[in-house]
Amino acid sequence: METRAGNVRAEPKSPRLGPAVFATFARQQSHLFPWVPVCLGAGIGLYFAASSEPVTWHLIMLAATLSALWLVAYAFGQHRGRWVSVTLWLLTLVLVGTTVASLRAKAVAAPVLSYRYYGPIEGRIVSIDKSASEKMRLTLDHVRLSRVPPHRTPLRVRVSLHGDDLGIDFAPGDTVLTTGHLGPPAGPVEPGGFDFQRHLWFQQLGALGYTRNPMLRLEPAGRAQGFSLWLYTFRLSLSAAIKARMSDEEGPFAAAIITGDRADLDPQLLDRLRASNLAHLLAISGLHMGLLTGAVFALIRIGLSTVPQLAVRLNLRKVAAVGALFAAVLYLGVSGANVATQRAFIMVTVMLLAICVERPALSLRAVAIAAFIVLIITPEALVGPGFQMSFAATTALVAVFAVIRDRGLFLILPKWLSGAAALLLSSFIAGAATAPYGAAHFNQVAQYGLLANLLSVPVMGLVVMPGALLAGCLAPLGLEGIGLWGMELGLAWILRVADLVSGLDGSTRAIVAPGPAxxxxxxxxxxxxxxxxxxxxxxxxxxxxxxxxxxxNVERPEVLISETGRLIGIVQNEERALNKPKGDGFSARVWLENDGDTADQAQAATRAGFSPNHIRTQVAGSTLGFNAANPEKIDISEACASHDIVVLPRVESKLPEDCAGWTALDFSEGGAVAIYTTETGLRYENSRSRQGNRLWVSHQRKRTQ
Structure with a gap:
């Protein structure tokens, strides 16, 4: 301390944190923005993980309070106070994320059917696709159901068509009528599993069902059907034209990557693509959007550079970026603008606009902006594999190549080798970054996925997407066949690679489903x-x-019982044995996949020789009795006396209080059941308890009759 002219000047005190730690935190100050979508996503994740629906205005008030405290800390804080303000800012973003998710969930709220319905179903076709069982499936809006008041009628329903001849050729915008079955969306097939009710809630699909009766057209699509339906009709016609000009395998593949129409894809082809880790080529996502806009960018820039007058007067990079952005808008519309495509479009738009304002196009800041926009618009995307895998790959690629660029690592390689090294490294990084998410969501890992992608992704970028671009440019002249021919050659190569790699021994490895953390x-x-x-x-x-x-070391349930109560899976000799080879097939498939088991339902049904309707077995020292026979022949008192746990899926009454187990009433209220073995005995869970009291669950419980 020294004195000058009566004034005392104190030397600044060192922060309490050690110098090295303080320097580390100080270094982050100019790199805080990428944490904005991270904190926003954390808040969204907390919303979806909550066991009850939060009160939105409470969240808003708390976020406002933290914002005020942040402003105070930012205005007056020095050293430690500066980091207090940063902490408050990050916490505010977490609360904003939770609030945005809550507001979004309420904004899409729509009636959900809460009982089994059979009767007339009338509506307008807004989507045509196929189910997992290859049945045609129609999504209808403007729905009318007999004896259901309009304010309780779902905004949208989805009906599968079961039968060989159900009447008419359908078109988007047609108003149709049939008689069929509808029911509420099913809950998770096991506690903690994928929440179909939540997934369909954000799509405003309030009922699913099927019909075996002919579908009648009440009114054809009119001219005033709206832009979205007109665009959808155009996409289907474009898809049909592409498939008509190409072979049976390459045509549906080309239609899928251009228009998003997967209706005619061969299921076996899909299996081969998944086994070779090439299924991502079907999704219109960042890869396709990036390849297309990159091709347009390069063509415009190279083309204009051949004209000296324009090359001197114009900033060719900015002009090419604007042209590529226009191409991205067109591709967004033609491909259907689904959530994955919207996400890819936002990412590409941010990067092209960065070029226009002379900022680095590929930076963590650009990725963060894209993620922030996606999460604000569709916060539910956070829990889907598409968002997780695309941003994991993009973030890892940008971060790693930034380090390589800063340190000039590729400069030590010959120019001809640096391109090959970049391709190999990018494929490895993207594969490593997305592998945990792919394994968690799809329960398998493609062992030779890197090889397949190295052989296929360059062909997609250098042959297929330029062919699609050429076909689009030549279509007005009737010469689109030239581009489609190039596309077909490239896709044929990719399919041959998929056949080769998927046929290798050990091409895929089954993975057990991870825990929630x-x-x-x-x-x-x-x-x-x-x-x-x-x-x-x-x-x-x-x-x-x-x-x-x-x-x-993840723990899998010793016993699983489906939501209907009719299918039960019990671990026997470290394998899950099922009680029947057919019925509740979706639940059986998901259970086995989550176990990391490659067997199908029929194989799992032969493991213990269980009867479809009667089982008596030991589970961790307790006797379990399963009886799905005629309930009139079941003596509940005798079943409870002779078993520690009873499962009676056809009994419509509650069990006595001193009897452990479940009846049909318990399954309808609680959903699927899981039994775990612990050191102290057995632990029971059902799907509803894991879901909690959420909007997509509570709305379904409200009876409309």
């Missing part, structure tokens, strides 16, 4: 590795290692 920990660790500045980013390895340790 695994993916959040992997995401946290990956983000630390990509965003954090300095050597401290290596701390991100810790949550990743913990996540894989938890995954390795």
């Amino acid at each position: 695994v993916l959040p920990l992997v995401t946290l660790g990956g983000l630390m590795l990509c965003i954090w500045q300095g050597a401290g980013r290596l701390v991100g390895l810790v949550p990743v290692i913990v996540a894989f340790g938890l995954w390795q």
Whole structure:
């Protein structure tokens, strides 16, 4: 301390944090923006993980309070106070994320059918596709159901057509009528499993069903059907034209990557693509949007550079970026503008606009802006595999190549080799970044996926997408066949690669489903590795290692019972044995996949020789009795006396209080059941208890009759 002219000047005190730690945090100040969508996503994740619906105005008030505190800390804070303001800012973003998700869930609220309905179904066709069982499926709006008041009628329903001859050729916009079955969306097939009710809630699909009766056209699509239906009709006609000009395998593949129409894709072809890790080529996502806009960008820039007058007067990069953005808008419309395509469009738009304002196109800031926009518009995308995998790949690629660029690592390689090295490295990074999410959502890993992608992705970028662009440019002249011919050659190569790789021994490996903490920990660790500045980013390895340790020791239920109560799966000799080879097939398939089991339902039904309707077995020392026979022949008192746990899926009454088990009434109220073995005995869970009291569950419970 020294004195000058009566004034005392104190030397600034060192922060309490150690100098190295403080320097590390200070280094993050100019790299905080990428954490904005991370915190927003954390808040959205908390909303979906909550066991009850939060009160939105409480969230808004709390976010406003934190915002005020942040402003105060930002205005007056120095050193430690500065980091207090940063902490408050990040917490505010978390609350904003939770609030945005809550508002979105309420904004899409629509009636959900809460009982089994049979009768007339009338509506306007807004979507035509196929179910997993290859049945044609129609999504209807403007729905009318007999004896159901309009204010309780779902905004949209989806009807599968079962039968060989159900009447007419359908077109979007047609108003149709049939008689069929409808019911509410089913809950998770096991506690903690994928929540179909939540998924369909955000699509405003309030009932699913089928019909075996002819579908009658009451009114054909009119001219005033709206732009969205007109565009959908155009897409279907374009898809039909593409498939008519190409072979039976390549045609549906081309239609899928141009228009998003997968209706005629061969299921076996899909299996081969999944086994070779090439199924992502079907999704109109960042790869396709990037390849198309990149091709347009390059063509415009190269074309204009051949004209000296324009090359001198114009900024060719900006002109090419604007042209590529226009192409992206067209592709967004032609491809159907689904959520994955919207996400890809936003990412590409952010990067092209960055070029226009002379900012780095490929940066973590650009990726963060794209993620922020997507999460604000569709917060429900966070829990889907598309969002997780696309942003994981993009973030990892941008982060790694930024390090390579800054350190000039590719400069030590010959120019002809650097391109090949970049391709190999990008495929490896994207595969490694998306592998945990793909394995978690799809329960398998393609062992030779890197090989398949190295052989296929360059062909997609250099042959298929330029062919599609050429076909679009030549279509007004009637010469689109030239571009389609090039597309067909490229797609034929990709399909041959898929056949080769999927046919190799051990091409796929089944993976057990992870626990709820695994993916959040992997995401946290990956983000630390990509965003954090300095050597401290290596701390991100810790949550990743913990996540894989938890995954390795994940606990699977000893017993699973379907929502109908008719299918039961019991672990016998470390394999799940099922009680019947058919029925509740979707539940059976998901259970086995989540176990990491490659068997099908028929194979699993032969493992223990269970009877479809009667089972008596031991589960961790307790006797379990399953009886799905005629309820009039079941003596409930005798069943409870002779078993520790009873499962009576056809009995419509409650069990006595001193009897452990479930009846049809319990399954209708609680959904699927899981039984776990613990050190202290058995633990029971049902799907509804894991879902909690959420909008998509509580609306369905409200009876409309």
